[in-house]
Amino acid sequence: MTNPTITLHDVSFVLPDGRPLFADLNETLDATRTGLVGRNGVGKSVLARILAGLQPPTTGHCARSGPVHYLAQRVTPPPGSTVADLAGVAESLAALARIEAGGAAGADFERVGDRWDLRERLQAALRRAGLPWLDPATPAARLSGGQAMRVALAGALLSEADFLILDEPSNHLDRPGRLALIDQLRAWPRGLLVISHDRRLLGDMERILELSPQGLRRYGGDYRFYAERKAEEHAQAEQTLARRKHERRREEAALRQQQERQQRRRARGDRHGKQANQARVLLDGQKERSEHSTGKLRRQHAATRERLRAANRGAADSDLRMRLAQLGLDADTIAAPRAALSGGERLKAALACVLYADPPPRLLLLDEPGNHLDLPSLNALETLLRAYRGALVVVSHDDAFLARLGLTEELTATDEGWALTPWHPVERDRS
Numbered sequence: 001m002t003n004p005t006i007t008l009h010d011v012s013f014v015l016p017d018g019r020p021l022f023a024d025l026n027e028t029l030d031a032t033r034t035g036l037v038g039r040n041g042v043g044k045s046v047l048a049r050i051l052a053g054l055q056p057p058t059t060g061h062c063a064r065s066g067p068v069h070y071l072a073q074r075v076t077p078p079p080g081s082t083v084a085d086l087a088g089v090a091e092s093l094a095a096l097a098r099i100e101a102g103g104a105a106g107a108d109f110e111r112v113g114d115r116w117d118l119r120e121r122l123q124a125a126l127r128r129a130g131l132p133w134l135d136p137a138t139p140a141a142r143l144s145g146g147q148a149m150r151v152a153l154a155g156a157l158l159s160e161a162d163f164l165i166l167d168e169p170s171n172h173l174d175r176p177g178r179l180a181l182i183d184q185l186r187a188w189p190r191g192l193l194v195i196s197h198d199r200r201l202l203g204d205m206e207r208i209l210e211l212s213p214q215g216l217r218r219y220g221g222d223y224r225f226y227a228e229r230k231a232e233e234h235a236q237a238e239q240t241l242a243r244r245k246h247e248r249r250r251e252e253a254a255l256r257q258q259q260e261r262q263q264r265r266r267a268r269g270d271r272h273g274k275q276a277n278q279a280r281v282l283l284d285g286q287k288e289r290s291e292h293s294t295g296k297l298r299r300q301h302a303a304t305r306e307r308l309r310a311a312n313r314g315a316a317d318s319d320l321r322m323r324l325a326q327l328g329l330d331a332d333t334i335a336a337p338r339a340a341l342s343g344g345e346r347l348k349a350a351l352a353c354v355l356y357a358d359p360p361p362r363l364l365l366l367d368e369p370g371n372h373l374d375l376p377s378l379n380a381l382e383t384l385l386r387a388y389r390g391a392l393v394v395v396s397h398d399d400a401f402l403a404r405l406g407l408t409e410e411l412t413a414t415d416e417g418w419a420l421t422p423w424h425p426v427e428r429d430r431s
Contacts, residue, residue, distance in 0.1 A: 004065050004162035004191035005030050006051050008216075011060035013046055021046060025060070025216045027209065029163070029193055033185070035202040035223065036195045038211035039328060039374045040344040044195050045073070045167055047211060051193065052165050066162030073168035073195075075148045077140035084122070084136035086148060087155030092118055093136055118158075125154035128184060130176055146172045150180075157184055163191035170198045171371055175397045197375050199223050199400040304329060304349045311357040323356050326384075328377040344372035355384050366394045370401045399425065 012023040021043040049055035052070035084090035095108035129150040202223035219226040327348040403425040
């Protein structure tokens, strides 16, 4: 297929509890390498399954020019499966073996097609993935999570699909695995959609799509272009917010002056019952709405905010709410039971309780803290860690994340033991 496409026509999806996840999405994907970003819980994985034909939309429809290969962000090999099963080529290899043994079944020839060198292509793909010691019969149970993902990726790249849709493919890969993935995707000749928070990987895309509650928005460039446009949008929003705050302060000042004039008139014996009653209704109504909003917020933040309160008893409630919001923890999320939270949401709550503690810990040990965070939360975490004044030890394969933390040394495991060397950020562009 020379012009692979996937087209969304007014696609909407409603959750089983009746809440809309997204609505009226219209977009066409083509051979342009595309990254899909958005906050955790906004529906990126659901949209990916709809694009791949694995999940029907609630309304609208999705048209595909040809087959789509979808790789979920979690690879769980079933019991008894092999490397060939994980790569998705077990049946084709079995058919090839039967033909080589003298079989003449038409179904076997149809399954093999023109891939007579499939066995050799699989071994080459495993070598490129840094797994040259594996063979098709190796039990998948022997593989680590990262190795299983690399095998599944190798199988995806062997597919003859018009489109690859990869959901967080670098999450469980080490640095060499991530760099190898970028090189492999550069060589992929057809349609590609990558859902990721990995800025190095997104930097290799040619277009970014952002999914939000407002819909699907296209940014015509790589991650750097997207980040620049988002920064401009944020600055414009801040200016608008500042202008509205200024206008609100002027209105509040005018209201206070009106109240003071009325109080002075009542002190002189003037009786303006109608005006006084109107002013009283207005003030009481504002107070009731404010107390209702505060009470609701307090109940919804109880689980996480009270944990943070126990760690920082000197901070004001408004300050705690602001700090939780900086990490993307809104009222609805915090109202949910901990068991209902995603891995990223649990991580955000734990980070808030540690980083905002009073006093903060003197040593902070973080193991892949960015793996399940969306891009806004990852940026917020970087800001928090740069401001943290204690000792920091962080394990991560995200070069862009590490480069922003102001690190001074690198601790590396070698054959001779652990080696402590000055920190040198990895260059972003390897091309």
